[in-house]
Amino acid sequence: MSWETVIGLEIHAQLSTKSKLFSGGSTEFGAESNTHVDLVDMGLPGVLPVVNKEAFYKAIRFGLATGAEINQVSSFDRKNYFYPDLPKGYQITQMTKPIVEKGSIKVLTDEGEKLINITRAHLEEDAGKSIHDLFEGETGVDLNRAGTPLLEIVSEPEISSAKEAVAYFKAIRQLVTFLDICDGNMAQGSMRCDVNVSIKKSGDKELGTRAELKNINSFKFIEKAINYEIERQIRVIENGESVIQETRLYDSDKNETRSMRSKEEANDYRYFPCPDLLPVVISDKELQEIRDNLPELPEEKESRYVSEIGLEESEAKIISSSKAMANMFEEASSKTDDIKLVAKWLVGDISALLNKYNIEIDESNLSPENFGKLIERISDNTISGKIAKSVLEEVWDNGSDVDEIIQTKGLVQIQDESLLEDIARKVIDSNSDQVAAYRSGKDKLFGFFVGQVMKETQGKANPKSVNEILKKLLK
Amino acid sequence: MDKKTVTTISYLSRLKIDSEKEQKIVKDLDNIIKFVDQLNDVDTSSIEPLTNPLEKTAKTRKDEVTAKNLKKELLEVAPSANEDYFLVPRVVE
Numbered sequence: 284m285s286w287e288t289v290i291g292l293e294i295h296a297q298l299s300t301k302s303k304l305f306s307g308g309s310t311e312f313g314a315e316s317n318t319h320v321d322l323v324d325m326g327l328p329g330v331l332p333v334v335n336k337e338a339f340y341k342a343i344r345f346g347l348a349t350g351a352e353i354n355q356v357s358s359f360d361r362k363n364y365f366y367p368d369l370p371k372g373y374q375i376t377q378m379t380k381p382i383v384e385k386g387s388i389k390v391l392t393d394e395g396e397k398l399i400n401i402t403r404a405h406l407e408e409d410a411g412k413s414i415h416d417l418f419e420g421e422t423g424v425d426l427n428r429a430g431t432p433l434l435e436i437v438s439e440p441e442i443s444s445a446k447e448a449v450a451y452f453k454a455i456r457q458l459v460t461f462l463d464i465c466d467g468n469m470a471q472g473s474m475r476c477d478v479n480v481s482i483k484k485s486g487d488k489e490l491g492t493r494a495e496l497k498n499i500n501s502f503k504f505i506e507k508a509i510n511y512e513i514e515r516q517i518r519v520i521e522n523g524e525s526v527i528q529e530t531r532l533y534d535s536d537k538n539e540t541r542s543m544r545s546k547e548e549a550n551d552y553r554y555f556p557c558p559d560l561l562p563v564v565i566s567d568k569e570l571q572e573i574r575d576n577l578p579e580l581p582e583e584k585e586s587r588y589v590s591e592i593g594l595e596e597s598e599a600k601i602i603s604s605s606k607a608m609a610n611m612f613e614e615a616s617s618k619t620d621d622i623k624l625v626a627k628w629l630v631g632d633i634s635a636l637l638n639k640y641n642i643e644i645d646e647s648n649l650s651p652e653n654f655g656k657l658i659e660r661i662s663d664n665t666i667s668g669k670i671a672k673s674v675l676e677e678v679w680d681n682g683s684d685v686d687e688i689i690q691t692k693g694l695v696q697i698q699d700e701s702l703l704e705d706i707a708r709k710v711i712d713s714n715s716d717q718v719a720a721y722r723s724g725k726d727k728l729f730g731f732f733v734g735q736v737m738k739e740t741q742g743k744a745n746p747k748s749v750n751e752i753l754k755k756l757l758k
Numbered sequence: 759m760d761k762k763t764v765t766t767i768s769y770l771s772r773l774k775i776d777s778e779k780e781q782k783i784v785k786d787l788d789n790i791i792k793f794v795d796q797l798n799d800v801d802t803s804s805i806e807p808l809t810n811p812l813e814k815t816a817k818t819r820k821d822e823v824t825a826k827n828l829k830k831e832l833l834e835v836a837p838s839a840n841e842d843y844f845l846v847p848r849v850v851e
Contacts, residue, residue, distance in 0.1 A: 300821045301821050301822065301823055302821050302822055302823045302824070302825075306825060307819070307822060307823055307824030307825045308823070308825040309823045309825065315829075315842075316829075316842045316843055317829045317832065317833065317842065317843065317844070318827045318829045319825065319827075320825070320828060320829070320832060321824075321825035321828075322828075325832060333816075333817065333818065333819045334816050334817075334818045334819065335818070335819060335820075335821050336818040336819065336820065336821070337820070337821035338821075339818075356815075358809045358810075363770075365772060366849070367844075367846040367849055379807070379809075380809075413849060414843065415848065415849065417843075418840075418843075418845065418848075420847070420848050421838075421845045421846065421847065421848055422845070422846050422847070422848050422849045423840075423842070423843030423844070423845055424843055424844040424845070424846060425842075425843055426844070551766075551770060553770070556809045556810070558810065560816060561809075561810050561812060561814055561815050561816040561817075562809055562810065562815050562816060563815065563816045563818065564815040564816070
């Protein structure tokens, strides 16, 4: 029997505000435990939450960029549950009137472009952090994160494979980073996701019972967890049993999902309107201002790179694939006239290095200034492309200045034609067999002579001059 | 309202109910709900739900860090803490 997979994602994106959603506590990551905790974050009696307007502005940016409806009047509700890292005993969230509804995003899949609808995106506060393994018989609680603004982005159940789920997540991550509303840092937990997975017989209208996979924070694990879960559900149904609606935890060490039923016991969040908070109103003027100041989006950048700068479409796609990459391109381009060469190096050697070390470009030692300088030295013929590769490697290792590397290592390209001619003659004189073979028609040997000259000059000869000189001498 | 519902609610709200009072609470809650249920007789289909009786809208604040580091003071008033964390009985996942 063949099965169809139905997947919906709930992505939590931490909004990059300075302060928390309802207090003046700092949202800085990695601070000493419990130093960014305001009385409101503590849930002490007698305090009242006050809304951080910037969180709304950022959420609205996301709404506008996904063509969604913006609820200019939105409100907050309480979601009630007990857990030590939730001091108030409830989470403030937007249940009935979320700020953003009915958007969509284009996702690139193996079968081409697909539009995934976004049901809603609402604001809510994050919880603190529980530390279970540090203390004997006790759990430690750090409330630094409590109250940090999150945008929960809920997709329609329209995703049909693990790969597509990853593509959707990547598209959302790309968008929120371009919009400058979330840093997209998954290792620091700035983006996490819950995945709803169900299966149904091919062609069935009705959805199957879903399982929810909690808190997955890497692309790799999203794909693995979903694939495991699909197989598990097929196994369950083909054994004549039925899938239970439950929350499951993905264990990346064992590559399996496990029931968390213990925590699900009598799970009833008893949502009700938060009496501490009045409805938040966004004026037409505010909305217009946000619309007018929306940053350039990946698709817009891509087409501008092609139409205005003349990049190849494939280059434009790679460069606009992440905010960091686009920034590097635009900043380095301002340092040199040879913008196409900037693009060529970015999608070529630099992308290869990024893949090799599996990092983002803003995590590398390469600064836009230094990169621009490298391109400038290639295009003004100070160094050859080949030497530039070794310079890039050194910059990659320790971030040294390009000009300093060229100076101290004596890498300046040999432009002196008479010197190159002398070297070429020497190569020809000492390889008479190859010369004879070349002259009798073995054209491929030309590369051998070029290689020999390069070897003699430690790669510093200008390849164009070498070609011309050798052609002349070997005639 | 029955005994089972009361048990569930008491679990969710972490409020312990003495078994001898259980029957009385079932009856009390039942009466309260019946009383409030009268509201269902009113047709509200054309009325926007009221989220707050004040009929005002929220004051908001600018995105500024105003909180001081209160770590020492906050940990001191907690029922249990060490110098870095609030401590609670172990929560096993």
